[in-house]
Amino acid sequence: MGEGFTGWCRKVAAGAGRTARRPAGLVERTRWLFWLAALVSLLIAVPGAVLEQSAAAVVLVAVASAVCCLVWCRRYVLRRAPLLGDLVEAGAVLLMAAAAPTPAIALGITFSAAWQRAVYGSTWRGVLWVVLVVAGLAAALPVWPAVPGHTGRVAAAPLLGSLPTMFLVFAVARHLGGNLFARERAGRQQDALTALSLGLMGVVDREQAYALAWRATEALCDATPGLRALAVGQHGPDLLVVRSAGRFACVPDHLAAPGGAVVAGGSAAVEGDGVDWSAPVTDGLLAQLEGSVGARLAWTAHRLPEVPDGWMLVGAPQSVPADVQAAVWSINRQVALAARNADARAELVAAARTDSLTDLPNRTAFAHALSEAVGGGEAVAVLFCDLDDFKVVNDGMGHEAGDDVLREVAARLRVATRTEDLCARLGGDEFAVLLRARPAEEPGSAPDDLLASALSVAQRLQQDLRQPVRTGDRWASVAVSIGIATGQGPAAGESVVRHADVAMYAAKARSGQGVQVFGEELLEELDDVGLIAELRTAAVSSQLRVHYQPVVSLRPGSEGRCEAVEALVRWQHPVRGLLGAGQFVPLAERCGAIDQVGAFVLDRACRDAALWQLPGRPVEVHVNVSPLQLGHAGFPAVVAWALARSGLDPHLLVLEVTESAVADGAAQRQVLLEVRRLGVQVALDDFGTGYSSLATLRALPVDVLKIDRSFVTGCQEPQSSALLKAVVGLAEGLGLRTVAEGVETTDELEHLRSLGVGAVQGYLLQRPAPVEELTAWLPTGRRDDVPSPRRPTAAAPPSEEMTTTTAAAR
Numbered sequence: 001m002g003e004g005f006t007g008w009c010r011k012v013a014a015g016a017g018r019t020a021r022r023p024a025g026l027v028e029r030t031r032w033l034f035w036l037a038a039l040v041s042l043l044i045a046v047p048g049a050v051l052e053q054s055a056a057a058v059v060l061v062a063v064a065s066a067v068c069c070l071v072w073c074r075r076y077v078l079r080r081a082p083l084l085g086d087l088v089e090a091g092a093v094l095l096m097a098a099a100a101p102t103p104a105i106a107l108g109i110t111f112s113a114a115w116q117r118a119v120y121g122s123t124w125r126g127v128l129w130v131v132l133v134v135a136g137l138a139a140a141l142p143v144w145p146a147v148p149g150h151t152g153r154v155a156a157a158p159l160l161g162s163l164p165t166m167f168l169v170f171a172v173a174r175h176l177g178g179n180l181f182a183r184e185r186a187g188r189q190q191d192a193l194t195a196l197s198l199g200l201m202g203v204v205d206r207e208q209a210y211a212l213a214w215r216a217t218e219a220l221c222d223a224t225p226g227l228r229a230l231a232v233g234q235h236g237p238d239l240l241v242v243r244s245a246g247r248f249a250c251v252p253d254h255l256a257a258p259g260g261a262v263v264a265g266g267s268a269a270v271e272g273d274g275v276d277w278s279a280p281v282t283d284g285l286l287a288q289l290e291g292s293v294g295a296r297l298a299w300t301a302h303r304l305p306e307v308p309d310g311w312m313l314v315g316a317p318q319s320v321p322a323d324v325q326a327a328v329w330s331i332n333r334q335v336a337l338a339a340r341n342a343d344a345r346a347e348l349v350a351a352a353r354t355d356s357l358t359d360l361p362n363r364t365a366f367a368h369a370l371s372e373a374v375g376g377g378e379a380v381a382v383l384f385c386d387l388d389d390f391k392v393v394n395d396g397m398g399h400e401a402g403d404d405v406l407r408e409v410a411a412r413l414r415v416a417t418r419t420e421d422l423c424a425r426l427g428g429d430e431f432a433v434l435l436r437a438r439p440a441e442e443p444g445s446a447p448d449d450l451l452a453s454a455l456s457v458a459q460r461l462q463q464d465l466r467q468p469v470r471t472g473d474r475w476a477s478v479a480v481s482i483g484i485a486t487g488q489g490p491a492a493g494e495s496v497v498r499h500a501d502v503a504m505y506a507a508k509a510r511s512g513q514g515v516q517v518f519g520e521e522l523l524e525e526l527d528d529v530g531l532i533a534e535l536r537t538a539a540v541s542s543q544l545r546v547h548y549q550p551v552v553s554l555r556p557g558s559e560g561r562c563e564a565v566e567a568l569v570r571w572q573h574p575v576r577g578l579l580g581a582g583q584f585v586p587l588a589e590r591c592g593a594i595d596q597v598g599a600f601v602l603d604r605a606c607r608d609a610a611l612w613q614l615p616g617r618p619v620e621v622h623v624n625v626s627p628l629q630l631g632h633a634g635f636p637a638v639v640a641w642a643l644a645r646s647g648l649d650p651h652l653l654v655l656e657v658t659e660s661a662v663a664d665g666a667a668q669r670q671v672l673l674e675v676r677r678l679g680v681q682v683a684l685d686d687f688g689t690g691y692s693s694l695a696t697l698r699a700l701p702v703d704v705l706k707i708d709r710s711f712v713t714g715c716q717e718p719q720s721s722a723l724l725k726a727v728v729g730l731a732e733g734l735g736l737r738t739v740a741e742g743v744e745t746t747d748e749l750e751h752l753r754s755l756g757v758g759a760v761q762g763y764l765l766q767r768p769a770p771v772e773e774l775t776a777w778l779p780t781g782r783r784d785d786v787p788s789p790r791r792p793t794a795a796a797p798p799s800e801e802m803t804t805t806t807a808a809a810r
Contacts, residue, residue, distance in 0.1 A: 027119070027184040030177070034116040035076040041112035042068055049100040054149030060099035067092035068109065072116060081120040081129070089113070090132035097140030099147055103159050106137060111169055118173030119180070122317070130170045134163045181225075188223030189327045192216045196331060200338040204345060206306070209338040214243050216331050217312070221246035224324055226317040228293060234309030239285075246315075249294035255285055262311055263301045278302045278325060281313060289315060302328055305336030306343075355425040357403055358410035366424035366432055371493055379437035379488040381454035382496050384504040385413075385461065386592075387429035388479040391599060392634035394429075395641045397476060404471035405478055416460040418453070432500075433457060451486050451517065458482045458515045481508040481592065485518040505532060508592025535584060535593050538571055539600040545570040545578075546604045547768040550777075551622070551739055551761045554753050562778060563759060564620035564654065564739075567605035568768050569597065585626075594626045599638050606646035606653060608771050612778055613652070619778065622654045622683060627661035630668035636675050643678065650679030654704060658685050662700060669699060676701050683739070687727065697734060705731045707757070709742025715751050728756050 023032055042065055049061045071089045075081050093113075097106035110133050117129050137159060144154050196216040203209045214231065221227045228246030232239040232255060239255040239262070263279040278300045281289070290296050297315035304310030314320050314328060353365035361369070373380050387409065394402030406429065413423045413431060422434040435457065437450045461480060468475040483504025487496035499518040507516035516522075538544050551564035571579040588594040602623050609621035629635050643650050655675060662668050676682055683704035684697070711724055731738045740752050743762030752760055769777070 025184065027180050030180055031076060031079075031116075031119050034112075034119060034173075035072055038072050038109075038112040038116045039069065042109055045096075045105055045108050049096065049105050051101070053099070053101065054147075056148040057099045057150070060095050060147065064092040064095035064099065068096070068113070072113070075116070075120055079120070081117065081125065083125070083128075086117075086125070086129045086132055090129075090136040093133050094136035094140050094143070097137050097159075098143040101150075102154060103137065103140045103144055104162070106140070107159070107162055110137065110166060114166060114170045115173045118170055119177040123174060123178075126170060126174055127167075130166055134166055137163060185223045186323060189220055189323065192219035192223070193327060193330050193334075195219070196334055200334055203338050203342060206339050206342050209335050209342060210307075213331050213335040214245070217328075218245040220324065220327055220331075224316065224321065226297070227320075227324060228297065228315045230289075230313040231304065232311050232313060233304075233307070239311070248292050250292055252288065252292050255288050257282075257285065278314075278320075278328075285313075289313070300325070302332060305332045306339035355410075358407055358425050360410050360413075360431075361422060361424040363424065363426045366422065366426065366434060369422050369434055370497070373434065373436055374487065374493045374496070375490050377489055379450050379486065380492070380496060381435040381450045381484060381486045382500040383433040383435070383454055383458055383461075384483040384497075384500040385431040385433070385480050386482075386504055386508060388481055388508065389632055389634035390429035390478060391595075392637040392641075393476045393478065396637045397471065397474065401471040401474070401476060405469050405476050408469045409465065409478065409480075412464040413461060416464050417457050421457070451484070454484045454486070455515065455517070458484060462515065481505075482515045483507055483518065484515065502532060502591070505591035505593065531584060531587055532591050532593070534573070535571075535588055535591070536596070539596050543572050543574070544597065544600050544604075545572050545770065546601055546608070547770055548608075548621075548774045549761055549768040550766045550774070551620075551759050552765045553759050555758050561617075562619060564622055565609070565774065566622040566656070566761065567601055567624070569601045589626055589628055594628050595632065598626055598629045599642075602639065603642045603645065606642045606648045608775075609652060610646045610648040612775065613649075614779075618649075618652055620652045620654050620681070621648075622656050624656045624685065625661070627658070627668060630657065630661055630671050633667075633671065635671050636678065639675050639680060640678055643680075651681065654681040654683050656683045656685040656706065659687070672700060686741075697730075697736075702736060704737045704739060707738060707740045709740075709762075712740050712742050712748055712752070712762075715748055715755075721751070721755070724752070724755050724757075732756070 023029055046061060046065055050058045053061070067088060071085045071092070075085060093106055093110055096109060097103035100106060113133070114130065118126055120126075141154060141156050141159065144150055145152075193216065196212055199212040199215075200209060203212065217229050217231075221229055226246075228248060229244070230241055230251075231243040232241050234240075234257075235254065237257065239257045241252055241254060244251045261282050262285065263281060281299045281301050286299055289299055293315065295317070297317055298319045299313055299315040300320050302312040302314060304312055312328065312332075314324065316324065353361055353368070355362045370380065370382070387405075390402065390405065393405055406425070409431065410423070410425060413433070417423055417433055418435070420436060424432050424434070426432050433454075435450060435454050461482065465478060465480050468477045470476075481504055483500045483502065483506065485496045485499035485503055487493075487499075499522075502522050503516040503518040506522050507514040547568045547570055548565040549568060550562040551566060553559055553561050553563045569581050569585065571584050573579050585594070585597065588597050605621045605623050609619060612619045625635075629638075639653075639655075643653065655672075657672065662672060672682060681703040682701065683706055684700070684702045685706045686708040687705045705727065707724065707727060711727070715721055715724055728738055737758045739759045739761060740757045741761055743749050743752065743760045743764050745764060749760060749764060766777070
């Protein structure tokens with residue numbers, strides 16, 4: 001028990017120490033000072049009150065002093081002045097005045113008490129306290145003789161004459177205290193508004209702005225005595241209470257508002273309202289609010305900024321102070337600006353993650369969603385979709401038609417996918433779909449059901465895209481190649497995208513319009529998967545180059561003149577340097593990028609050749625065509641677009657195809673015939689290396705035969721010479737021109753001239769050169785201007801240029 005009492009004493013001592021410590025803030029320091037002054041005045045007055053007094057009088061003085069100390073301390077701690085405390089204090093003053101040797105001794109205590117009482121509560125309650133204390137002092141005069149030890153009568157005039165001074169002291173103290181209160185309230189209001197301003201600087205959404213604003217409103221209520229606030233919103237016929245600040249007897253869940261009326265005067269009162277607008281509430285709301293608060297207050301309604309049918313109800317005794325209304329308006333203005341800024345930022349974020357043409361999520365949004373899914377351990381499937389022959393539509397029918405097609409593809413993509421799937425446009429004619437595993441599929445580490453869903457989506461999309469797209473008064477047909485890959489876990493983010501990309505190119509390499517699921521065997525087919533993504537962007541990022549090798553005439557009258565050039569593609573890789581065709585064109589054919597590469601070379605070659613034409617000295621340009629290019633029905637449109645864009649005479653364009661490209665493909669031969677109708681010439685490349693050369697010559701309108709370098713090497717030998725002579729004779733009989741490839745020695749050149757070959761090309765005559773060098777060489781481009789033969793040292797060796805079996809490899 002002793003330990004319990006000791007602990008209680010320690011707590012009391014600690015609390016007393018905290019109470020006696022000088023607080024921060026002007027008003028609190030003033031209250032502390034007045035409280036301390038009242039205690040000191042009591043301490044000074046008590047010795048004079050008990051000197052030479054009877055025991056009964058000493059007891060009465062001690063009781064009165066203790067009561068006064070308790071009332072003052074409680075008032076200071078609670079920061080308020082209950083009516084009961086005022087009554088008890090008035091009784092203690094009566095006891096003190098009655099027990100003291102003279103009642104005037106109590107005046108010193110009451111003057112200090114008046115200063116302490118003046119800084120608490122309302123003014124009228126303070127005046128009531130003065131009346132009670134004055135009444136207590138006056139009542140002590142007739143009681144004083146009845147206290148044991150007191151004899152005779154006490155002079156009443158000195159005491160009664162000093163009592164009016166109590167009112168003056170309280171009035172002065174109250175005036176000074178009111179100024180302090182006003183200054184502190186203004187300071188706290190400003191602190192709340194400043195904190196709100198600083199907090200709103202980093203706000204990125206509306207809800208955060210509203211939370212900060214209500215925090216400022218709570219600080220406003222704490223700084224203003226008697227202030228209450230409610231945030232309400234229209235909810236049917238009632239007002240739903242969302243937040244509250246200040247002291248309420250009970251916070252209502254809702255308030256009845258018949259007809260939706262909030263302010264007195266109806267709709268006419270809210271015309272032209274804004275953040276700086278307020279009006280009194282209706283009488284019906286006033287009665288309900290009075291019951292919630294437990295006291296009658298004056299209430300005003302303020303529109304909540306950027307919140308339809310939202311109101312802030314502010315109440316205070318008598319009337320809402322003007323400075324409070326100004327603070328509320330300031331809060332509303334700041335929140336309105338922050339809300340508009342948050343909306344603008346949200347729109348910018350949405351725009352940054354939305355494709356403006358199709359309204360689908362863009363690449364950034366797709367990457368974010370994928371990262372979020374795999375980061376949470378979900379199983380995902382990614383579909384990479386690339387439109388086949390979209391360039392034909394975009395360039396042949398115009399960009400507006402291309403945009404119409406992309407918008408329609410996006411619409412059909414939404415229809416073909418599930419509601420929980422994410423469809424995105426990655427750029428150009430590339431789209432992607434992200435499928436997340438449904439709850440039933442998530443436990444499995446091998447998402448077979450997810451793959452089935454992905455295949456189903458891919459099949460629906462292909463079926464939907466088989467229907468032509470109307471653009472204006474015309475129809476456009478597109479198809480799609482789709483690659484599918486699945487993965488799970490944080491490490492799958494990059495790999496699933498890369499695998500889907502590889503699978504898509506594999507589908508496109510199979511003549512397009514296919515669906516390919518990624519498998520490890522695709523990585524084995526593609527020697528360097530890392531080049532695929534780089535190869536896709538090589539053309540648009542200006543990494544592809546076109547070099548040209550002259551074709552020199554051996555015919556009498558034009559011997560030595562450059563009559564044509566062959567376009568040979570190069571890749572200026574940012575890391576690997578200049579790559580020859582053999583290092584990346586086979587990859588482009590296998591992964592489906594050959595259409596893009598071939599279209600670039602064709603366009604560049606036609607535009608360069610158009611600049612070389614001089615009167616009387618036409619220069620043809622030879623462009624190699626891949627069998628895969630011939631496999632697309634839109635290839636003639638690509639050729640027509642390149643000719644129209646460059647303005648080149650179609651007769652000056654020679655498309656080189658290999659025997660294998662058209663030997664067994666009726667579709668390829670039909671495409672080539674359509675190209676031939678444009679006026680373009682056709683050259684049969686590497687003639688003599690195939691097994692169906694004569695059938696090819698009969699089936700196709702060939703203009704030029706290009707003799708393979710395997711016949712040129714060692715052509716002086718009797719057998720090789722006889723074969724060359726037979727080929728030249730065959731060409732002459734069919735009216736075809738001949739070009740011998742791979743001429744590297746003077747002996748080979750002289751022997752080919754003697755056999756009647758029409759033109760030659762090779763390192764003996766000129767090595768492949770960039771367009772700038774060839775442009776400078778062409779005006780004087782004759783064989784005798786060329787240096788003596790030498791082996792090349794460039795990135796692409798002769799063996800690569802002359803032995804690549806695929807024509808497009810050049």
